Amino acid sequence: MSKIHVTTVVNGDAVEFLADPRETLLDCLRDRLGLTGSKEGCGTGDCGACSVRLDGTLVCSCLVLGVEAEGKQIETIEGMADGATLHPLQRKFIEHAALQCGFCTPGILVAAKALLERNPDPTEEEVRFWLAGNLCRCTGYDKIIRAVLDAAAEMRQEAA
Amino acid sequence: MRYHTPSTFRDAAQIAAGASGVTRFLAGGTDVLVQLRAGAVIPDDLIDLKKIAGVYDIARTGDGGWRIGIAVPGIALGAHEALRAEWPGVVEGMELVGSTQVQGRATLTGNLCNGSPAADSVPGLVAAGASVEVTGPDGQRTVAVQDIPSGPGKTSLKPGELISAILLPARGDHAGDAYLRFIPRSEMDIAVVGCAVSLRLDGDTVTEARVALGAVAPVVKLVPAAAQAIVGTALDDAALDKLAAAASAACAPIDDKRGTIAFRTEVAGVLAKRAAKIAYSRAKGDRA
Ligand SMILES: Cc1cc2nc3c(=O)[nH]c(=O)nc-3n(C[C@H](O)[C@H](O)[C@H](O)COP(=O)(O)OP(=O)(O)OC[C@H]3O[C@@H](n4cnc5c(N)ncnc54)[C@H](O)[C@@H]3O)c2cc1C
Ligand code: FES
Ligand code: FES
Numbered sequence: 001m002s003k004i005h006v007t008t009v010v011n012g013d014a015v016e017f018l019a020d021p022r023e024t025l026l027d028c029l030r031d032r033l034g035l036t037g038s039k040e041g042c043g044t045g046d047c048g049a050c051s052v053r054l055d056g057t058l059v060c061s062c063l064v065l066g067v068e069a070e071g072k073q074i075e076t077i078e079g080m081a082d083g084a085t086l087h088p089l090q091r092k093f094i095e096h097a098a099l100q101c102g103f104c105t106p107g108i109l110v111a112a113k114a115l116l117e118r119n120p121d122p123t124e125e126e127v128r129f130w131l132a133g134n135l136c137r138c139t140g141y142d143k144i145i146r147a148v149l150d151a152a153a154e155m156r157q158e159a160a
Numbered sequence: 161m162r163y164h165t166p167s168t169f170r171d172a173a174q175i176a177a178g179a180s181g182v183t184r185f186l187a188g189g190t191d192v193l194v195q196l197r198a199g200a201v202i203p204d205d206l207i208d209l210k211k212i213a214g215v216y217d218i219a220r221t222g223d224g225g226w227r228i229g230i231a232v233p234g235i236a237l238g239a240h241e242a243l244r245a246e247w248p249g250v251v252e253g254m255e256l257v258g259s260t261q262v263q264g265r266a267t268l269t270g271n272l273c274n275g276s277p278a279a280d281s282v283p284g285l286v287a288a289g290a291s292v293e294v295t296g297p298d299g300q301r302t303v304a305v306q307d308i309p310s311g312p313g314k315t316s317l318k319p320g321e322l323i324s325a326i327l328l329p330a331r332g333d334h335a336g337d338a339y340l341r342f343i344p345r346s347e348m349d350i351a352v353v354g355c356a357v358s359l360r361l362d363g364d365t366v367t368e369a370r371v372a373l374g375a376v377a378p379v380v381k382l383v384p385a386a387a388q389a390i391v392g393t394a395l396d397d398a399a400l401d402k403l404a405a406a407a408s409a410a411c412a413p414i415d416d417k418r419g420t421i422a423f424r425t426e427v428a429g430v431l432a433k434r435a436a437k438i439a440y441s442r443a444k445g446d447r448a
Contacts, residue, residue, distance in 0.1 A: 004163065021163035021206065022196065044194045045262055046348070057235065057264040063193045064265070065186075067163055068208065111260065132347035133259020 008069040011079030019066035026050045028066035037077035037106045048134035051107035052076050058114040077106035089113055089151040098147035100138035108134045112148045120156055161203055165211045169295040169324040172207050177297040177320030179205040185322055187231055188265035191274040224330030230323055234263035247328055249337030249356055253284035259348055269323050275313045278375035283356035284339040286372035286382050290328050296321040309379040335360040336442025338435045342427050351375045352419040355431035357439040364394040376411040376428050383410040395440050403436055404429030
């Protein structure tokens with residue numbers, strides 16, 4: 001199987017890798033680039049643990065081929081904190097204890113960030129619908145939703 | 161697996177026509193990749209159509225309709241205000257497909273060509289009277305959407321043929337459409353029954369209607385008898401009952417863990433009534 005050379009930008013850095021055309025973007029991020037923050041929960045688009053942004057659009061990286069990343073901009077969880085400074089969503093997840101095992105957390109953070117850029121003041125229902133494709137087997141979701149709403153309030157500079 | 165990135169539909173058709181093994185086109189990939197990962201369908205040739213110019217465009221056609229590119233994902237369709245204002249039923253059908261993440265990739269064309277009887281965007285397209293532009297190695301033809309699915313997982317496209325655009329007709333005045341599905345939860349599930357209604361009014365009277373049902377037969381079905389039940393009426397209770405009866409009579413569903421034959425047959429009638437009422441109020445100018 002001949003591999004294809006892919007040049008792309010991940011979290012602002014130009015990167016290149018060789019991909020078998022059957023490999024997903026998730027496989028390439030984890031196994032070729034060592035970015036293991038994006039998780040594989042299902043591999044079939046159901047759980048959202050692999051969520052990344054592709055040219056700004058929220059997608060499941062398990063449903064994108066690595067070769068489709070050619071010439072694109074990719075954002076992953078690894079690009080969310082600014083050096084040692086956590087993103088408000090990351091901080092609020094810790095404050096609200098919005099994670100237990102943490103497997104779903106990177107995907108939820110990436111998805112929630114995409115939501116708040118589009119809609120800085122979402123209702124609880126809007127948050128729940130937006131995150132319907134991010135499954136969590138531990139928390140029961142309530143703390144996750146509260147953390148997102150609280151982060152949104154802080155980012156709008158309102159106390160929740 | 162050979163991965164191709166043709167730059168024209170004609171080239172894509174030629175690659176497909178020349179391929180001897182399992183061939184798939186890649187639009188959003190939300191069906192293709194799931195089938196690939198499951199080992200259900202491992203294509204010998206995978207033809208990615210997203211490098212073809214114009215595949216992400218939504219454009220007004222000369223006759224006042226719309227031409228929708230084959231790679232336009234659900235999220236872009238939903239963000240297009242003018243299209244949503246004219247064809248809210250088509251847009252809401254597509255928006256029911258999967259999660260936010262799936263919406264970032266999944267397309268109308270892929271939903272249609274995957275051939276699922278439960279495909280959520282297809283009843284809306286059929287009710288709208290949409291067609292598709294088909295490109296083959298020898299040229300192009302236009303085909304009504306309801307003539308594309310030919311059985312579960314199958315289409316009437318010939319080897320080497322592919323869809324190069326979805327075409328919606330001009331909406332015209334005093335018209336509305338709607339799509340509803342039944343699922344046991346509120347998100348992320350496959351339709352047990354889906355129903356789309358598109359209609360036009362003259363005053364309070366329905367002058368034209370199209371009714372389409374999903375997940376109650378091997379293919380999405382246009383149901384002329386259901387449309388006839390409401391044409392010439394003001395959608396009064398008697399007309400709605402006839403519509404429901406005609407919709408239920410058109411059902412030939414499977415019996416499975418997600419819905420029995422009796423349940424799907426009854427729900428088809430219920431959804432037809434509800435979708436007709438929404439389409440009617442939209443035709444009256446209701447923007448919801
Ligand atoms: C988590 C999840 C949830 C989902 N939920 C739903 C749901 O609620 N409702 C629903 O209806 N579907 C659902 N789906 C299925 C899928 O997302 C839809 O069918 C989607 O619209 C497929 O579009 P695509 O662009 O991703 O297709 P692709 O996977 O790219 O292609 C699908 C098929 O169409 C063919 N094809 C693609 N483009 C063309 C073309 N131009 N000409 C000819 N053939 C072509 C391909 O060869 C392939 O056979 C879900 C999928 C996932 C992973
Ligand atoms: S691993 Fe991609 S959605 Fe579950
Ligand atoms: S914290 Fe364990 S899956 Fe969400």
